[in-house]
Structure formats: structure tokens, C-alpha cells
Amino acid sequence: MxxxxxxxxxxxxxxxxxxxxxxxxxxxxxxxxxxxxxxxxxxxxxxxxxxxxxxxxxxxxxxxxxxxxxxxxxxxxxxxxxxxxxxxxxxxxxxxxxxxxxxxxxxxxxxxxxxxxxxxxxxxxxxxxxxxxxxxxxxxxxxxxxxxxxxxxxxxxxxxxxxxxxxxxxxxxxxxxxxxxxxxxxxxxxxxxxxxxxxxxxxxxxxxxxxxxxxxxxxxxxxxxxxxxxxxxxxxxxxxxxxxxxxxxxxxxxxxxxxxxxxxxxxxxxxxxxxxxxxxxxxxxxxxxxxxxxxxxxxxxxxxxxxxxxLNSTIKEADNPTALPDTKQHELSFDHVDYRYRDAEMLALSDIDFKATSGQTVAIIGGTGSGKSTLINLIPRFYDIESGEISLDGININQLSLKDLRRAVSMVPQKANLFTGTLRSNLLYGNPDASDDELWHALDIAKASDFVKEDPDGLDMHVEQGGGNFSGGQRQRLAIARALVKRASVYVFDDSFSALDFKTDAELRAALKQDEHIQQSITVIVAQRIATVADADVILVLDNGKLVGKGTHEELKNNNKIYQEIINSQLREGALPNE
Incomplete structure (x- = not known):
């Protein structure tokens, strides 16, 4: 004691x-x-x-x-x-x-x-x-x-x-x-x-x-x-x-x-x-x-x-952290990255290698357990890699302070979690200085402004613990809006469109592409549906933790077996209405 x-x-x-x-x-x-x-x-x-x-x-x-x-x-x-x-x-x-x-x-x-x-x-x-x-x-x-x-x-x-x-x-x-x-x-x-x-x-x-x-x-x-x-x-x-x-x-x-x-x-x-x-x-x-x-x-x-x-955190701060450059041109790079969970015998991710720059959308797709969420959790250093290098704007993320790194990354997790309080307090979570106009702009992009305007309290509407007074789709859209309010270099959406119908999904992604700030940032999307990733600039196909395909929708549709299998399975299920 x-x-x-x-x-x-x-x-x-x-x-x-x-x-x-x-x-x-x-x-x-x-x-x-x-x-x-x-x-x-x-x-x-x-x-x-x-x-x-x-x-x-x-x-x-x-x-x-x-x-x-x-x-x-x-x-x-x-x-x-x-x-x-x-x-x-x-x-x-x-x-x-x-x-x-x-x-x-x-x-x-x-x-x-x-x-x-x-x-x-x-x-x-x-x-x-x-x-x-x-x-x-x-x-x-x-x-x-x-x-x-x-x-x-x-x-x-x-x-x-x-x-x-x-x-x-x-x-x-x-x-x-x-x-x-x-x-x-x-x-x-x-x-x-x-x-x-x-x-x-x-x-x-x-x-x-x-x-x-x-x-x-x-x-x-x-x-x-x-x-x-x-x-x-x-x-x-x-x-x-x-x-x-x-x-x-x-x-x-x-x-x-x-x-x-x-x-x-x-x-x-x-x-x-x-x-x-x-x-x-x-x-x-x-x-x-x-x-x-x-x-x-x-x-x-x-x-x-x-x-x-x-219990000491495995994530160590750099002794002399490097500051991120003040630039509007961003670059995210994975250089032959390997990752293994604690005490695991097999690698969870093996030889992941890709690069993305400002304005590009990187989509990640693969079967259940292929390592999609694990990969994006490496970007804000929720885990540390075993070998290789992840860099942001040309700087190894291990050399950045966690505060600077996570300020540069805005993330929407798989489970949309809202906090008790008001809608305004939730939206301001990543950017306390945002104006009401910025909040409404984020809600518009996330296709959430309609049901917010219907409530007489608007931005001051009450939010129960975990967002229990909203439907699953509403929670996801509000979580997306919260991430958009934050001015980041990299936006990460971890299967964040799964609760949305095809129309809302398409409209939301189109609005993202048209937003001026998003056009200067890098967007990383994890998804299960081909329709969600089809218009991405680069699609990464994962299978058992390995990168088995990289390219555009058309390239992968013609040349990648795993991607073709995903397309065929979703065609049978009627999940590709435009194919």
C-alpha cells in the first residue's frame, strides 16, 4: 500500500x-x-x-x-x-x-x-x-x-x-x-x-x-x-x-x-x-x-x-518527436509492414505495402478476419508494427508524438459510440472550436442533418449513453459527422457505411469527394460491399493478413481471383444493384 x-x-x-x-x-x-x-x-x-x-x-x-x-x-x-x-x-x-x-x-x-x-x-x-x-x-x-x-x-x-x-x-x-x-x-x-x-x-x-x-x-x-x-x-x-x-x-x-x-x-x-x-x-x-x-x-x-x-503501454512516445510539416499535401505510406498480436505465433498482417496521397481514396476489402481493421488501427498507433515502416507526410509515425499523430488522423470505428450529453458536445469532440456552420456542414455530408433538424432542440438535442436514442444508421452517420468536424490529414472509416442503405451510402461518398477539405486529405475506407469501394482510387484486397491485390475496381475485377470471388458472392446475394 x-x-x-x-x-x-x-x-x-x-x-x-x-x-x-x-x-x-x-x-x-x-x-x-x-x-x-x-x-x-x-x-x-x-x-x-x-x-x-x-x-x-x-x-x-x-x-x-x-x-x-x-x-x-x-x-x-x-x-x-x-x-x-x-x-x-x-x-x-x-x-x-x-x-x-x-x-x-x-x-x-x-x-x-x-x-x-x-x-x-x-x-x-x-x-x-x-x-x-x-x-x-x-x-x-x-x-x-x-x-x-x-x-x-x-x-x-x-x-x-x-x-x-x-x-x-x-x-x-x-x-x-x-x-x-x-x-x-x-x-x-x-x-x-x-x-x-x-x-x-x-x-x-x-x-x-x-x-x-x-x-x-x-x-x-x-x-x-x-x-x-x-x-x-x-x-x-x-x-x-x-x-x-x-x-x-x-x-x-x-x-x-x-x-x-x-x-x-x-x-x-x-x-x-x-x-x-x-x-x-x-x-x-x-x-x-x-x-x-x-x-x-x-x-x-x-x-x-x-x-x-x-502495466506499461507498448506504445512508446518518441524521445525527441518530430513535428509534422505544415502542408496541404499529405502522404500516407506502408512500407513492407508486418504485425503480430501479443503472444501470437502467426503474423496478423504480412508485407503490407502501399502509398496514398492527398485527394486519394484507399479502400480495403477482404473476408472476415483478413486483417482489415487491424491494418487501419496501425495508422494512429493503436498497435505498433513488428517490422517495416509506416510514415505520414514522409515522417515515420514512431518519430511523431502521439498527440500530433492522432490529431492528424480522424477515425470512425466499426462500432459507432456516442457519449452522454448533447449532439453538439459529441460533434465538438475532435474540434472544440468548430462553429455551428461547420457542424451543420459535417451533418450535411454525413446525410444526418434531416433528422437533426426535425428535433426541436437541433444541435442541443439530448444524447443518451452510447447513443441509445438513435437507430444504428443514425448513430453511424453522427459518428461520421463527428469525424468530419475534425480537421485531419487522414480520414479513416472502419466499415462505417455498413448500416446505411445503398442510396445513402452512395450519396454520402459522393458528398465526401466533393468536400474541399476532404479533397486535400487522404481517405481510407474499410468495407464489405463492392459498391462501397468500387469508385476508390486504390483498392487493397486482403486475405489472411496478406495483400493479395492492389489496383482499381476495373483492374481487380479482371485480374484478381479473391476480388472476383467477392463480386460473385455479392451478385448472388443481390448486393450489387449497379453491376
Whole structure:
């Protein structure tokens, strides 16, 4: 936990909490001693003035203890909450900087659990440590010393009581700690099943698998519940048994103390004070046992969080990045590029070689799993290549800063994802300074302005999470418009026209070709339909990660076997109305 605490907590606040706690404990330890003085020197002698005097001292120490407790709680709570806030922010920043490889190593459900539940465990232990962890040892040492000063003979009782308590606490920890540790992984499982159920609810309903998914969640939920019941049942034994031990200790103290009082070897006030110190000693052990129960679970959470911080992105920034030239003529080049997924034996892409310049449209087509999306993910460096070179405007993209590179590339992913907010906030995502005219221009090109104008709020219309209040085709067109608002050198459309009908698809591509800015940029289109790629300047045909064809539609139609097979399959399906 020390690793994830460094730089994320205020050491001055921790020091303040420690000082307040010392004042609180010292004040509490003085009260039994003052009670003893009142009984021995005030009540026994009938000295009212002495009783008032010591009584006011007790009130003073009580008020001091209250003030110190408030100060300690305030600083402990502030420190723990700020620690949690900083952890959540740092985890989010770290995750946002992950490449696609890192996202494949830790599941999304686990990342959510680590950012929420694990951080809460750290926060809880932080406040417990600044309260109980500080209080228990100070009180234990102080109460033991003061109890011994009252009567060293009665302290022999602790020779029996303390070992019994330690054995009991050790047994509880032995059985409960593994259960508390297991709760984190079981929380991961619940989040995973619940998240899959929510994101795949349409598929679940379509295949009538509601009961199956309910059973999956019930199994994960029951597993977590049973584990929690076991852990908390074991810990529930602590309080009644501790009460029994404390009661037995009190009886022993009263029994032996009364004999000492009877033989005038001890005063009544000292017996009362000794009993209070004995309870403080036993309560200190109890608090320490609670701390030792929570610490292993928090330690497990800390390791899971540290694992996120220790996961270094495979995408490295250049030490001395080169700036992109300020030019209207752009060039994108793949020079014999090979790419392999992490730990994969086979290359995902092999010997990819092509070049495109401003105003050109490069289309990529191929069967499912041929590497189309993988190829375009290499352009903004979502992955790093194994060999070869990718350059933009004559500069190896590895020599560009990620900020400059991704500013120069505007991408529409396969899954059109919109963010909660307004349509305006979504369209401004890549270009916050865009005017309303530019937004409407992008919507016109994307063939999305009609249904936006129909809404009375226009650009300020509400967008639900993921764009759930739009159809699939509308989401795709809005995602395309968002990409067009961004002024980029390269526009990448990853199968972004699949939800559009042939007419809208054709109109949208025609509008793209007529746009002045697009004419000065490079357009890369991934598509499944021949109709979508037919008018591209260069068509790349991929098969099993290899570039098996490169040319225009007419050239490939006459000379490339794979391209011909795609045409024939779509002719049979009626997907080529103009062929």
C-alpha cells in the first residue's frame, strides 16, 4: 500500500492526525487515574472541594479528548477520501493511455472493480489505520503501564487473559482472511456477468436466453454471498467471545481486587482505575484484531491497483518527436509492414505495402478476419508494427508524438459510440472550436442533418449513453459527422457505411469527394460491399493478413481471383444493384 500512497496523500495531514490521536489517548488515559483520586482522596475523606477540583480536571480532559477526536476524524477522513480521489484519477489516466494490447490483458469488468470497490477498500483501511491502528498500540502501552502502577499483583491476570485472546484472534484471522481476500475476485465476476448481461441484452432476448443469463448471475451472486456470509459469520463470533473474555477478566479483577482491599493492600479507587485500564487493554487488542482483518483485504486491493500502474503501454512516445510539416499535401505510406498480436505465433498482417496521397481514396476489402481493421488501427498507433515502416507526410509515425499523430488522423470505428450529453458536445469532440456552420456542414455530408433538424432542440438535442436514442444508421452517420468536424490529414472509416442503405451510402461518398477539405486529405475506407469501394482510387484486397491485390475496381475485377470471388458472392446475394 505504501507504493500507491506515495505522492497521493498529504503527509502533513497524516502527522496532524497522529498528533490529535496522541492527545486523545493521553486524555482518555488520564481519566481513570483522576477517578481513582476522587474516590481515594475525595469520596473516602469526604472532601467536597477536592472532588470539585478533580471533577473540573476530568471535564477539561474530556473536552480536550473530544476536540482531539474531532480533529483526528476530520484529518483521517480527509486523507482517506483524497487518497481515494487521487487513486481513481490516476487509474483513469493510466487506463486512458493504454494501447489495445493492455486492454486485452485486464478485463473491463476488473478495471471497473479496481477503480471503485478496490479503491473503497483502500479508503476504509486508511481511515481505520489513522484511527484504530494509531489508537490501539498507544492505548495498549499506556494502559498497561498505568495498570501496573496501580497494582502490579493484579497485572498477573493478563498473563492468562492475553494469550487466550491472542489465540482466539489468531484463529479468527486464519479462517477469515482468505475469505475476505477472495471477495475481490468474486466481485469481479459479478461485475463481468452483470456487464455482459446489460450490453448483450438484445442478443439475450433474441435467443430467449433470459433464464440462462439469470442463472449465471445467480450463481456468481450466490458465490459472493456465501463467501461473505462465511467471512462475516466468523467475524461475528468476535464480539460475543470478546465480551465473554472481558466479563471474565472483570470478575477476576473484582475477585482478587476485593481480597486485596480487604487486606488493605489496595485502595477502592485504584481497583476502579485498574478495571478501566484493563478494559482499555482488551479493547486495544480488539481494535488491532479488526485492523489485521481489514489490512489483508486492502493489501489484495492495493496489489490489484498496483498491477494497473505497473502495466506499461507498448506504445512508446518518441524521445525527441518530430513535428509534422505544415502542408496541404499529405502522404500516407506502408512500407513492407508486418504485425503480430501479443503472444501470437502467426503474423496478423504480412508485407503490407502501399502509398496514398492527398485527394486519394484507399479502400480495403477482404473476408472476415483478413486483417482489415487491424491494418487501419496501425495508422494512429493503436498497435505498433513488428517490422517495416509506416510514415505520414514522409515522417515515420514512431518519430511523431502521439498527440500530433492522432490529431492528424480522424477515425470512425466499426462500432459507432456516442457519449452522454448533447449532439453538439459529441460533434465538438475532435474540434472544440468548430462553429455551428461547420457542424451543420459535417451533418450535411454525413446525410444526418434531416433528422437533426426535425428535433426541436437541433444541435442541443439530448444524447443518451452510447447513443441509445438513435437507430444504428443514425448513430453511424453522427459518428461520421463527428469525424468530419475534425480537421485531419487522414480520414479513416472502419466499415462505417455498413448500416446505411445503398442510396445513402452512395450519396454520402459522393458528398465526401466533393468536400474541399476532404479533397486535400487522404481517405481510407474499410468495407464489405463492392459498391462501397468500387469508385476508390486504390483498392487493397486482403486475405489472411496478406495483400493479395492492389489496383482499381476495373483492374481487380479482371485480374484478381479473391476480388472476383467477392463480386460473385455479392451478385448472388443481390448486393450489387449497379453491376
Amino acid at each position: 505504501l507504493k500507491i500512497a506515495k505522492g497521493r496523500i498529504s503527509y502533513w495531514a497524516v502527522l496532524g492526525a497522529v498528533l490529535f490521536m496522541i492527545v486523545q489517548v493521553v486524555s482518555n488515559l488520564n481519566l481513570p487515574n483522576l477517578t481513582s483520586d476522587i474516590v481515594n482522596n475525595g469520596v473516602a475523606k469526604g472532601d467536597i472541594n477536592y472532588i470539585w477540583k478533580i471533577g473540573f480536571e476530568m471535564v477539561g480532559f474530556s473536552l480536550l479528548s473530544i476536540v482531539a477526536a474531532i480533529g483526528n476524524v476530520f484529518l483521517a477522513a480527509r486523507t482517506s477520501q483524497k487518497w481515494g480521489q487521487n487513486l481513481r484519477s490516476d487509474i483513469y489516466k493510466k487506463v486512458i493511455g493504454f494501447s489495445n494490447d493492455e486492454f486485452e490483458q485486464i478485463e473491463t469488468s476488473s478495471l471497473i472493480t479496481r477503480t471503485t470497490n478496490d479503491v473503497v477498500q483502500i479508503q476504509n483501511v486508511a481511515i481505520i489505520m489513522l484511527r484504530m491502528m494509531l489508537m490501539a498500540p498507544i492505548m495498549l502501552i499506556g494502559a498497561s503501564f498505568l495498570a501496573y502502577s496501580k497494582d502490579h499483583q493484579l497485572t498477573m491476570i493478563f498473563i492468562v487473559v492475553v494469550p487466550v485472546m491472542l489465540i482466539f484472534i489468531g484463529t479468527l484471522l486464519y479462517f477469515a482472511t482468505p475469505l475476505f481476500r477472495a471477495m475481490q475476485s468474486k466481485t469481479d465476476k459479478i461485475n463481468q456477468v452483470f456487464r455482459e448481461g446489460l450490453t448483450g441484452v438484445r442478443v439475450i432476448r433474441a435467443f430467449r436466453q433470459d433464464q440462462r443469463e439469470q442463472d449465471r448471475f445467480e450463481d456468481a451472486n450466490k458465490d459472493y454471498t456465501n463467501n461473505s456470509i462465511k467471512a462475516n459469520t466468523i467475524m461475528a463470533l468476535a464480539f460475543p467471545i470478546m465480551t465473554l473474555i472481558m466479563s471474565a477478566t472483570n470478575i477476576a479483577i473484582i475477585w482478587f481486587g476485593s481480597n486485596l482491599i480487604g487486606s488493605q493492600a489496595m485502595q477502592v479507587g485504584n481497583l476502579i482505575a485498574f478495571m478501566t485500564y484493563a478494559m482499555q487493554i482488551l479493547m486495544s487488542f480488539m481494535m488491532l484484531s479488526m485492523v489485521f482483518i481489514f489490512i489483508p483485504r486492502a493489501q489484495a486491493s492495493a496489489k490489484r491497483i498496483q498491477a494497473v500502474f505497473a
